[in-house]
Amino acid sequence: MFIRNARPWGGPPSDILIGDGKISAISAHDPQQMRNLADVDGRGRILLPSFSDVHVHLDSTRIGLPFREHTGRPGVWGMMSNDRENWRDAEISLPERVAGTLERMIARGTTRVRSFAQVDVDSKLEKYEAVVAAKKKFANEAEVQIMVFPQAGILREPGTVKHLEDALEAGADAMGGIDPCALDRDPVRHLDVVFGLADKYQVDIDVHLHEPGALAVFSAELIAERTRALGMQGRVNLSHAYELGSVSEATSRRLIDTFAELDISLTSVAPSTSNHLPLVDLVGAGVRFGLGEDGQRDYWSPYGNCDLLDRTWQLAFVNGFRQDELIGHALAVATMGGASIMDRTVPRLASVADRPGLAAGDRADLVLVDGESIASTVMDRGTDRTVIHDGRVVAEGLKVLSAGNPY
Incomplete structure (x- = not known):
């Protein structure tokens, strides 16, 4: 599965390859690349753990x-x-x-x-x-x-x-x-x-x-x-x-x-x-x-x-x-x-500037959310969200896919 056109931690548009429940690779977004049905359209949203x-x-x-x-x-x-x-x-x-x-x-x-x-x-x-x-x-x-x-x-x-x-x-x-x-x-x-x-x-x-x-x-x-x-x-x-x-x-x-x-x-x-x-x-x-x-x-x-x-x-x-x-x-x-x-095997935050969780090899537990920047995402708290757990999309648009509408 690819997550296409997402911005990890608010950075440049990227394509993120997911395999075996983990992030396999991150590359610059290629708008010409053919999409597969299993791919997730990031639509320029911010990608976070x-x-x-x-x-x-x-x-x-x-x-x-x-x-x-x-x-x-x-x-x-x-x-x-x-x-x-x-x-x-x-x-x-x-x-x-x-x-x-x-x-x-x-x-x-x-x-x-x-x-x-x-x-x-x-x-x-x-x-x-x-x-x-x-x-x-x-x-x-x-x-x-x-x-x-x-x-x-x-x-x-x-x-x-x-x-x-x-x-x-x-x-x-x-x-x-x-x-x-x-x-x-x-x-x-x-x-x-x-x-x-x-x-x-x-x-x-x-x-x-x-x-x-x-x-x-x-x-x-x-x-x-x-x-x-x-x-x-x-x-x-x-x-x-x-x-x-x-x-x-x-x-x-x-x-x-x-x-x-x-x-x-x-x-x-x-x-x-x-x-x-x-x-x-x-x-x-x-x-x-x-x-x-x-x-x-x-x-x-x-x-x-x-x-x-x-x-x-x-x-x-x-x-x-x-x-x-x-x-x-x-x-x-x-x-x-x-x-x-x-999980104490996950490294503690190294500094206030540390932004972990989105590198190759990291577990693919992710959320896409709309926002201009990290600060605006926190301030505006948008609702256009896609949630991924262990490399699988589990929720879209504030709805868990396997369990029907939430409250």
Whole structure:
């Protein structure tokens, strides 16, 4: 298959040969060359690596359903309780909601997904199984990793640990944790469970860290200590962690250097805060950094529309990026930055100018989108998109080809 007349990372018009699920060659566009039926007409659109949403909660989605009054209460426990009170009463079943949301994400260009699945004494494995079903349904359209997530904490409710282990035995890809100090109020026991189960089942770790200031730094340092002691370099991710830059410049520098040394990655949903570690400094030190949408119009928040290009705009905006190079860096984070977290053999971004993923030998997970330049693509967020996964066209015009119309 050829992709004809596309502009890789906004560069000159090119023809891209795809074979065996990878990019075989890239050459200058030849308008005289005969087209085959299997070829994709780039029409001068910008060619990007497909998006990688590495922090999404598919199991709490309300995409495709009517908007409802937001009834969440302040704090993690209050929001979690609101979800518990409402998720079973939605207009359609949970498996349908999860599958419809994943379909909408693929249609907009996301072919790599890391989804949390809440496991606790309330839902047991019901939410996990709904995400597994969606993963299987779209196995040919996207790569999905599932993280077992103790949204209600690990220690607060007896029986939680057994349900978490049941999900890991069933084949979950990663072990989650959440606010070891603020929620469970016993970081040693909390992290004993998180790292113990991850080691037992040989899976990665992803810890939600919403804690404030010095408390967040304390938790992050405990996680780093265990990562080093247990030899789990390259297998730990911190989600959110939006207060780690609030203590002091020296503390921020120490954390950045530690994360780089231990290959502890960070994922963000681009929150409106100025207390996060500086994105430019993180990439400069060699820290892997990825982007996600978090919830999707769920019981936690009315935000989220399954379009990671929208969230790329938000990442650039909250970081105050105006230069084309920095806006392009936000797009590199949303594509290959996340890919390097899901698969640690994928090189981390080398600098803010690094634009990987579109060279001969790279996996053919791609998206074509209309735009004048990389910056305009992020600003305008066009809808003329073609999505390719493993060398196959899987979506066209915001429609997944194998599954009918998305929501």
